[in-house]
Amino acid sequence: MKAVRIATRQSPLALWQARHVASLLTAGNPGLEVSLVEMTTEGDRFLSAPLSAVGGKGLFVKEIEQALLDGRADVAVHSLKDMTSVFPDGLILAAVPTREDPRDAFCSPEGYTLARLPPGARVGTSSLRRSCILRAHRPDLEIVSLRGNVQTRLQKTRDLKLAGAMLAAAGLKRLGLEHHITEIVPVADSLPAVGQGVLAIQCRGEDAEVRALLAPLEDLTTRGAVRAERAFLAKLEGGCTVPMAGHATVVDGQVHLRGLVGRPDGTRVVRGEVRGPVPEAERLGEALAEELLSRGAGDILRDFARREDASRA
Known part of the structure; x- marks a missing residue:
């Protein structure tokens, strides 16, 4: 492969992240040409209101993912915490490099x-x-x-x-x-968001050549933690509209996942944690979500849904 186009937001941090991935690719593939496809997302355009009021975290990724689907880019680089729990059909999380400080x-x-x-x-x-x-x-x-x-x-x-x-x-x-x-x-005082500190490198699932190019950027320890965190997020169907956190560490083949769901005013916060082997990361994430739902997180989510329905009525 001679050239790769990376889709990215135009913020200084997003550009740093895309250039970082570009440098990793060129270091491992001499002669590879890497260019950036800079884009402005809906989340970048609506800055006058809280993110929760204008549609949540997916606002930062939709246009970039569409560029992949349309063939205008081969790779996309995101902050994983900006991504929804489900990807559009045809796109995959091809690689997650070593996590930066998640705190x-x-x-x-x-x-x-x-x-x-x-x-x-x-x-x-x-x-x-x-x-x-x-x-x-x-x-x-x-x-x-x-x-x-x-x-x-x-x-x-x-x-x-x-x-x-x-x-x-x-x-x-x-x-x-x-x-x-x-x-x-400390994590014990402020539990991080799901995927905080992780770069998400996305591509089309059918693009075998790009997947092979990205494979060396994968960090297995980070992937194990991400699998647990995103399973937790998916079970809760979480975005930016209800306060929630999920953070996992992997040590000696064991996942330690902590999670919380709370009310925006902090008057009620439901917390929990689970441990288990890395191959069971998704099951652990789902199990923790189910536990929190049974201990009050379900009430918090239902209360929010009722308020949303009332505001739209």
Whole structure:
């Protein structure tokens, strides 16, 4: 194969991710020409409202996936946490490279850590998951919606004189913006989103030549964790409309998956965890989802569905 076209969003982080994958491909395939097909997605265009109010995480991937299906690109690179639990027919998750830091980071212009935030502090985030977790720990906090790319959210944090903002550590590290991080938040305190820190490399399932080209980029440990997390997500049918988190680690062939579902205001959070062998990753994800549903997550999801139906009536 002589040339590959990679579809990507135009944000600085998305371009970094696509160029990173391009460099991995060219390093392993001398003479291969790699070009980027830069695109603007619906999620990039609607920045004035919270993501949950304009359609959820699929807004960042639909146009890019369509470019694959139309043959305008051969490969797509996404942040896995932006992807829905089900892919369009004909597309596959061809490879997941080694995961970057999956944790959340707190960035405070004033140097605050979460534990030292003053009463009633204003904290920015674009994530219902982070809002739920923050409010569960600190009901006094005022949550301010922040949309836009990583640099934009950092600038808005300063412009709005917020005490700080919660972002993904992976994005900050990939962009060389670690110096903005006041605190890396432990997983036990802020459970990451499904797929956080993972690059998703997508292609057409029928394209054997591209699949072979991408195969060396696969990290089996990351894949084991992702299989459990996405099975958990699929069972809950989760997007960005209800706060939920799912994070797995793989050590010595064993998966440890933790998950939660909560109300946006943090007044109720249902948590759980499971362990088991990597070959059973999907079953473990489904089992944890079923457990949470039986312990109250089902009520949270049904309450949200009723509110959505009422708002459309």
